[in-house]
Amino acid sequence: xNRSVGSQQSVVPSGLPVLPxxxxxxxxxxxxxxxxIFDVSNGITVTHDPAAEAPKGPISAVEPPKMMPKSEVSVAxxxxxxxxxxxxxxxxxxxxxxxxxxxxxxxxxxxxxVLYYYLEDDSMHVSEPKCENSGIPQAxxxxxxxxxxxxxxxxxxxxxxxxxxxxxTRRAGCPGCxxxxxxxHRPPRVCQGERKGTVFLKRHRVPKPDGGFYGVGDLTAAxxxxxxASGGCWPxxxxxxxxxxxxxxxxxxxxxxxVRARGCARHGRSERHRDALPPPLLLARRSASRSTSTRA
Amino acid sequence: xxxxxxxxxxxxxxxKIGNPLGGALPTPQDPYTK
Numbered sequence: 090x091n092r093s094v095g096s097q098q099s100v101v102p103s104g105l106p107v108l109p110x111x112x113x114x115x116x117x118x119x120x121x122x123x124x125x126i127f128d129v130s131n132g133i134t135v136t137h138d139p140a141a142e143a144p145k146g147p148i149s150a151v152e153p154p155k156m157m158p159k160s161e162v163s164v165a166x167x168x169x170x171x172x173x174x175x176x177x178x179x180x181x182x183x184x185x186x187x188x189x190x191x192x193x194x195x196x197x198x199x200x201x202x203v204l205y206y207y208l209e210d211d212s213m214h215v216s217e218p219k220c221e222n223s224g225i226p227q228a229x230x231x232x233x234x235x236x237x238x239x240x241x242x243x244x245x246x247x248x249x250x251x252x253x254x255x256x257x258t259r260r261a262g263c264p265g266c267x268x269x270x271x272x273x274h275r276p277p278r279v280c281q282g283e284r285k286g287t288v289f290l291k292r293h294r295v296p297k298p299d300g301g302f303y304g305v306g307d308l309t310a311a312x313x314x315x316x317x318a319s320g321g322c323w324p325x326x327x328x329x330x331x332x333x334x335x336x337x338x339x340x341x342x343x344x345x346x347x348v349r350a351r352g353c354a355r356h357g358r359s360e361r362h363r364d365a366l367p368p369p370l371l372l373a374r375r376s377a378s379r380s381t382s383t384r385a
Numbered sequence: 386x387x388x389x390x391x392x393x394x395x396x397x398x399x400x401k402i403g404n405p406l407g408g409a410l411p412t413p414q415d416p417y418t419k
Binding site for chain 1: 417
């Protein structure tokens with residue numbers, strides 16, 4: 090079917106696309122007059138647009154457009170996470186224990202926070218609601234930015250499985266440090282474990298389970314911890330060594346008995362001084378070493 | 386950081402993905418704040 094294109098009504102042969110260069114003039118054409126488009130009829134301007142006129146030929150001569158057959162293979166629509174989880178945020182209520190070193194009136198504070206986990210990009214941020222007249226600086230918002238595991242990879246949701254365990258089993262406690270959930274007194278470790286996943290907690294187990302007071306038997310180990318500057322964690326090796334010395338040596342027993350008999354406030358049942366160095370052991374050891382050196 | 390509770394949407398979502406949450410844990414109160 091030939092088509093006429095352009096202002097000069099060039100004819101494009103059938104089979105060729107309607108592109109410039111494919112049109113050819115009819116050499117047999119002798120009438121080159123243009124059609125009359127604008128006219129005035131009874132004082133009113135009218136137009137006679139040939140393109141707007143109805144085709145003169147039969148309607149069936151117009152070829153219907155051909156549609157491509159629909160493929161039979163059904164593809165399940167998969168939405169990306171940023172579309173499927175758009176504006177969907179998980180909210181967890183949480184708290185952490187803040188140690189207070191600058192005041193004698195209090196040892197720690199319980200600060201309640203809200204943890205928001207954004208599903209669209211696996212990021213989170215922790216917000217602390219404002220507490221009126223709390224006196225705590227920056228009480229409105231704690232780190233209001235999204236925390237990532239590393240610089241590029243965000244924290245996955247599976248890292249919060251410990252939270253599920255904490256919620257499900259109250260007595261079993263945290264699966265990483267095996268600390269009973271209601272009496273966790275080591276917020277930095279638990280906090281870092283929550284952020285970096287359970288691998289961190291498995292790596293850094295806190296053998297001191299209840300975070301309570303040190304017993305009399307732990308005084309030797311506490312002295313060694315203080316002497317060795319072991320970074321605050323309660324080392325199992327030092328504890329075992331202290332137990333061995335306590336069982337076998339008279340020095341430890343004497344020191345522990347002295348502490349027990351004295352009952353001073355420093356080594357009493359005070360949580361503030363639980364990390365304090367028990368001096369009687371060191372004094373006893375120093376005196377023992379001096380006596381041995383003088384004898385020698 | 387101890388997680389103690391979650392809202393309804395979070396609980397439903399965690400249950401849907403196979404990690405149902407248990408009951409809420411009580412938040413301890415420090416004895417120094419009145």
